[in-house]
Amino acid sequence: MSLLSDLVNLNLSDTSEKVIAEYIWIGGSGMDLRSKARTLPTPVSDPQKLPQWNYDGSSTGQAPGEDSEVILYPQAIFKDPFRRGNNILVMCDAYTPAGEPIPSNKRFNAAKIFSHPEVVAEEPWYGIEQEYTLLQKGVKWPIGWPTGGYPGPQGPYYCGVGADKAFGRDIVDSHYKACIYAGVNISGINGEVMPGQWEFQVGPAVGISAGDEVWVARYILERTTEIAGVVLTFDPKPIQGDWNGAGAHTNYSTKSMRNDGGFEVIKKAIENLKLRHKEHIAAYGEGNERRLTGRHETADINTFSWGVANRGASVRVGRDTENAGKGYFEDRRPASNMDPYVVTSMIAETTILWKP
Amino acid sequence: MSLLSDLINLNLSDCTEKIIAEYTWVGGSGMDLRSKARTLSGPVSDPSKLPKWNYDGSSTGQAPGEDSEVILYPQAIFRDPFRRGNNILVMCDAYTPAGEPIPTNKRCNAAKIFSHPDVLAEEPWFGIEQEYTLLQKDVNWPIGWPLGGYPGPQGPYYCGVGVDKAFGRDIVDSHYKACLYAGINIGGINGEVMPGQWEFQVGPAVGISAGDELWVARYILERITEIAGVVLSFDPKPIQGDWNGAGAHTNYSTKSMRDDGGYEVIKKAIEKLGQRHKEHIAAYGEGNERRLTGRHETADINTFLWGVANRGASIRVGRDTEKAGNGYFEDRRPASNIDPYVVTSMIAETTILWKP
Numbered sequence: 001m002s003l004l005s006d007l008v009n010l011n012l013s014d015t016s017e018k019v020i021a022e023y024i025w026i027g028g029s030g031m032d033l034r035s036k037a038r039t040l041p042t043p044v045s046d047p048q049k050l051p052q053w054n055y056d057g058s059s060t061g062q063a064p065g066e067d068s069e070v071i072l073y074p075q076a077i078f079k080d081p082f083r084r085g086n087n088i089l090v091m092c093d094a095y096t097p098a099g100e101p102i103p104s105n106k107r108f109n110a111a112k113i114f115s116h117p118e119v120v121a122e123e124p125w126y127g128i129e130q131e132y133t134l135l136q137k138g139v140k141w142p143i144g145w146p147t148g149g150y151p152g153p154q155g156p157y158y159c160g161v162g163a164d165k166a167f168g169r170d171i172v173d174s175h176y177k178a179c180i181y182a183g184v185n186i187s188g189i190n191g192e193v194m195p196g197q198w199e200f201q202v203g204p205a206v207g208i209s210a211g212d213e214v215w216v217a218r219y220i221l222e223r224t225t226e227i228a229g230v231v232l233t234f235d236p237k238p239i240q241g242d243w244n245g246a247g248a249h250t251n252y253s254t255k256s257m258r259n260d261g262g263f264e265v266i267k268k269a270i271e272n273l274k275l276r277h278k279e280h281i282a283a284y285g286e287g288n289e290r291r292l293t294g295r296h297e298t299a300d301i302n303t304f305s306w307g308v309a310n311r312g313a314s315v316r317v318g319r320d321t322e323n324a325g326k327g328y329f330e331d332r333r334p335a336s337n338m339d340p341y342v343v344t345s346m347i348a349e350t351t352i353l354w355k356p
Numbered sequence: 357m358s359l360l361s362d363l364i365n366l367n368l369s370d371c372t373e374k375i376i377a378e379y380t381w382v383g384g385s386g387m388d389l390r391s392k393a394r395t396l397s398g399p400v401s402d403p404s405k406l407p408k409w410n411y412d413g414s415s416t417g418q419a420p421g422e423d424s425e426v427i428l429y430p431q432a433i434f435r436d437p438f439r440r441g442n443n444i445l446v447m448c449d450a451y452t453p454a455g456e457p458i459p460t461n462k463r464c465n466a467a468k469i470f471s472h473p474d475v476l477a478e479e480p481w482f483g484i485e486q487e488y489t490l491l492q493k494d495v496n497w498p499i500g501w502p503l504g505g506y507p508g509p510q511g512p513y514y515c516g517v518g519v520d521k522a523f524g525r526d527i528v529d530s531h532y533k534a535c536l537y538a539g540i541n542i543g544g545i546n547g548e549v550m551p552g553q554w555e556f557q558v559g560p561a562v563g564i565s566a567g568d569e570l571w572v573a574r575y576i577l578e579r580i581t582e583i584a585g586v587v588l589s590f591d592p593k594p595i596q597g598d599w600n601g602a603g604a605h606t607n608y609s610t611k612s613m614r615d616d617g618g619y620e621v622i623k624k625a626i627e628k629l630g631q632r633h634k635e636h637i638a639a640y641g642e643g644n645e646r647r648l649t650g651r652h653e654t655a656d657i658n659t660f661l662w663g664v665a666n667r668g669a670s671i672r673v674g675r676d677t678e679k680a681g682n683g684y685f686e687d688r689r690p691a692s693n694i695d696p697y698v699v700t701s702m703i704a705e706t707t708i709l710w711k712p
Contacts, residue, residue: 003438003583004526004527007531007580008533010437012537015435015537016536016537018536036545037544054676059510059514059515059653061511065653066667068666097665137520222518226521
């Protein structure tokens with residue numbers, strides 16, 4: 001239907017100054033993304049200059065019908081890879097009309113932590129490895145898998161190439177370019193161990209922007225799978241049995257860790273994380289107990305362990321960090337369905353602010 | 357069929373001054389849009405400079421066979437998003453050869469009301485939220501719904517993203533850009549609560565132009581669904597049961613309402629609307645009784661009630677209007693199949709001209 005694509009691809013910059021802004025927010029479940037669009041009279045590049053908006057919170061489980069307005073505060077702007085031109089995506093968070101963050105608004109508290117002077121001084125960097133699984137529409141079985149059956153066991157699929165080893169690369173590659181176009185700091189992609197599962201990485205991003213960028217990258221991914229006719233899932237253990245789960249390993253460093261002597265700072269930080277293991281696990285994603293079993297490159301959910309180059313540990317430190325005496329570490333516990341605002345701010349809070 | 361699209365997309369400006377004008381009018385049912393095209397010798401941007409035309413009213417239920425000519429008076433020009441170049445869409449209304457508006461011509465009376473000095477002085481603004489449902493061709497069942505069955509219950513679809521939550525976005529997004537290209541004041545779009553249902557907003561538009569713009573936006577939408585092979589429905593309650601209906605909420609303000617002290621003017625206006633509830637309801641769309649049940653974010657059709665931020669009321673005043681002490685209000689009673697000429701002029705008449 002090229003006539004339809006002629007219209008979808010109309011470049012309005014030729015005829016109008018007007019710009020379309022797609023406002024994005026997180027719905028009542030904490031994982032459902034929502035968005036709607038509005039016309040602005042001219043291009044905008046500063047989120048502070050965008051108007052606040054509102055939506056029907058009673059339709060997203062975030063407000064009662066008799067008092068349904070929830071206010072959207074624009075927080076970050078990205079270029080819209082779908083509408084292109086001067087059109088934009090706007091990541092927002094949600095407030096009551098009185099100006100209080102609604103309960104599902106996790107960004108607000110994260111922003112507070114990230115603006116604490118001690119945290120600001122440490123310039124926390126994040127690199128998040130977002131894994132996800134693609135499922136066939138209707139049957140909700142992974143793409144490329146035979147209906148009612150299973151593919152050959154894991155082995156050939158990690159970073160694999162070929163029609164029998166890589167399922168859905170067109171989605172992954174479109175997403176990669178779309179994110180770069182949008183201005184999301186996407187650093188790479190790879191095919192994962194379970195067939196039909198993929199990973200992209202966002203970062204390094206500083207403080208609150210890590211959360212903004214992961215959420216917008218997730219939004220772009222869900223719009224892309226919508227176009228492709230495929231279901232996107234962030235479930236941490238989509239298929240039971242000898243199949244890998246999906247995580248959101250969070251790589252982390254502070255200024256002190258990146259400087260000389262950083263390895264000692266890293267070890268102290270990991271010690272803090274160990275003491276708060278239960279609290280972190282509780283915030284690291286629903287259903288994570290199905291994934292963190294101690295098998296399939298995970299550490300058991302009740303155990304905290306760390307090690308250099310150890311993919312079976314809760315926290316892994318890279319050999320290059322050990323050799324250099326400074327660098328970063330990888331928290332492998334977060335599930336694919338974690339809220340990056342929660343996880344990033346909690347890691348910063350525990351390692352910088354919290355005293356045992 | 358790239359050869360066909362090469363032809364459709366021919367840019368005639370290279371070889372001729374001639375343009376094509378698509379004359380659009382409302383047919384005998386009051387909801388069926390009709391159009392036909394003619395060649396003009398050069399570009400035209402002023403409707404009063406366009407020639408009047410005529411059509412066979414006996415084929416649209418608007419004239420008898422022995423005296424079938426109905427005259428089209430051009431009223432508004434928009435750029436043609438399908439033919440592009442200098443080609444235009446022309447919104448018309450219909451008259452007898454003697455110059456009388458035919459019975460289905462609702463624009464004529466609306467234009468009279470909007471040119472009344474008291475109404476002109478109040479500069480009435482309208483923002484209309486047009487909801488509509490997309491149906492699979494032939495079976496007339498909503499797109500994305502399984503044949504012979506139902507999707508999961510309402511909840512995930514409002515502003516939803518993803519192949520299992522948003523059905524038909526390419527139509528909606530083409531329509532958005534096509535309308536902006538055409539010069540329609542389209543304010544935004546969003547996915548609605550019932551899957552397969554969407555909404556676009558036209559406005560703010562002043563006086564009679566609200567009706568012109570909404571009708572042309574509807575025309576562009578029906579041309580786009582025609583391209584996409586999908587059926588467009590403005591039925592106010594397309595599916596019985598626990599599924600939302602489709603409305604055309606009409607947001608409204610006058611100069612007095614927008615000025616300081618406007619909130620009192622708003623309350624008086626709502627008071628008058630309450631006294632003429634039955635008359636308005638009779639003009640607010642066929643079949644509205646199936647939609648205005650008191651459930652699914654509507655107020656019962658026999659009840660008139662208003663409230664701030666209350667989506668279960670007949671009239672809703674936004675929290676920002678309440679806070680600022682001036683602004684606008686939303687009449688939530690009109691069904692998706694209203695005639696915007698009738699509704700907008702009636703609201704203006706009741707609130708500005710009518711004395712209780």
